[in-house]
Each structure stands twice: as structure tokens, then as C-alpha cells.
Amino acid sequence: MKATLFSLLFGCGLAVLAVSAAAQGGSTAAGKSTNDGIFTDAQSKRGAEAYQMACAACHDAQLVGSGTAPALTGADFNANWKDETVGSLFERIRLTMPGDNPGSLSRQQSADIVSFILGFNKAPAGQSELPTDTDALKAIKIAAAK
Numbered sequence: 527m528k529a530t531l532f533s534l535l536f537g538c539g540l541a542v543l544a545v546s547a548a549a550q551g552g553s554t555a556a557g558k559s560t561n562d563g564i565f566t567d568a569q570s571k572r573g574a575e576a577y578q579m580a581c582a583a584c585h586d587a588q589l590v591g592s593g594t595a596p597a598l599t600g601a602d603f604n605a606n607w608k609d610e611t612v613g614s615l616f617e618r619i620r621l622t623m624p625g626d627n628p629g630s631l632s633r634q635q636s637a638d639i640v641s642f643i644l645g646f647n648k649a650p651a652g653q654s655e656l657p658t659d660t661d662a663l664k665a666i667k668i669a670a671a672k
Contacts, residue, residue, distance in 0.1 A: 559669040560612065563652020565641035570651060573642025576635045580624045589646055595625070598643050604670055612656070613664030616640050633658035647671060 584595035591597035607615060620636040622628050637656045648671035
């Protein structure tokens with residue numbers, strides 16, 4: 527009986543700590559956002575080169591969009607992608623871009639381009655490169671830059 531009561535109280539205590547950390551903006555593996563330094567400066571620079579080669583003709587060199595290609599920066603980008611996952615953006619780019627040759631970008635090129643777009647939108651760089659694994663990227667929310 528005492529062991530069961532202890533286990534119940536211990537489990538409740540862990541749940542309270544988890545809820546408290548989430549309420550205070552604590553970051554857990556499943557609670558990462560683009561404000562957590564999820565790519566490196568070097569990766570973003572590679573992404574800038576890949577973006578200019580594969581994306582700028584439609585989305586503009588300054589990511590403001592043109593014609594039917596949406597903006598990848600500013601209020602339009604934030605409205606379209608806020609609270610979506612980095613995995614969703616990664617997969618959209620990887621599978622459907624560039625418009626004239628969909629699916630031609632490698633997973634690494636796609637991750638680099640995502641890094642460039644996030645950095646252009648003022649997300650901070652960190653110490654680790656953005657991975658190319660879709661499941662890992664789906665655990666990261668796109669958030670407005672702080």
C-alpha cells in the first residue's frame with residue numbers, strides 16, 4: 527500500500543514539474559522551437575547559396591515572393607508557418623521545390639535552405655546543424671523570432 531501511494535505521489539509530482547516547465551517556456555525535446563538555435567551559421571550560408579540557385583527566381587532574392595510564389599519572410603511567412611513544424615516546411619521544400627523541377631533537391635540542400643529561411647527571419651543560429659530527418663524536424667515548432 528505504501529509503495530503504491532509513493533508511486534502515485536511520485537508520478538503526480540513529475541507531472542506537475544512537466545506542466546510547470548511547459549508553462550514557464552521550458553524547452554523539452556518535443557517542445558523545441560526555431561528560437562532554440564536549431565541550425566548553424568555555416569549551414570545557413572550554404573542554404574543561402576542553394577536558395578539563390580533553386581528558389582530566388584520565383585521567391586525573389588530577398589524572399590518577398592513574386593507572382594504565385596509566396597513570400598518566405600515577414601508577416602506573410604509568419605502567418606503561413608507560425609505554429610507549423612520545421613518538418614512540414616522541410617518536406618514542402620524537399621518534395622515540391624523548385625517549381626520547375628520538384629523533388630530535385632537533396633535532403634541536405636533542403637535542410638540548408640530551411641536554415642537560410644529561418645535565419646533570414648531572425649531565428650538564432652546555434653551549435654548543431656539542422657538534421658535531415660523528417661521525424662526529428664516535426665518535433666520543432668516554427669515560432670516568431672524573439
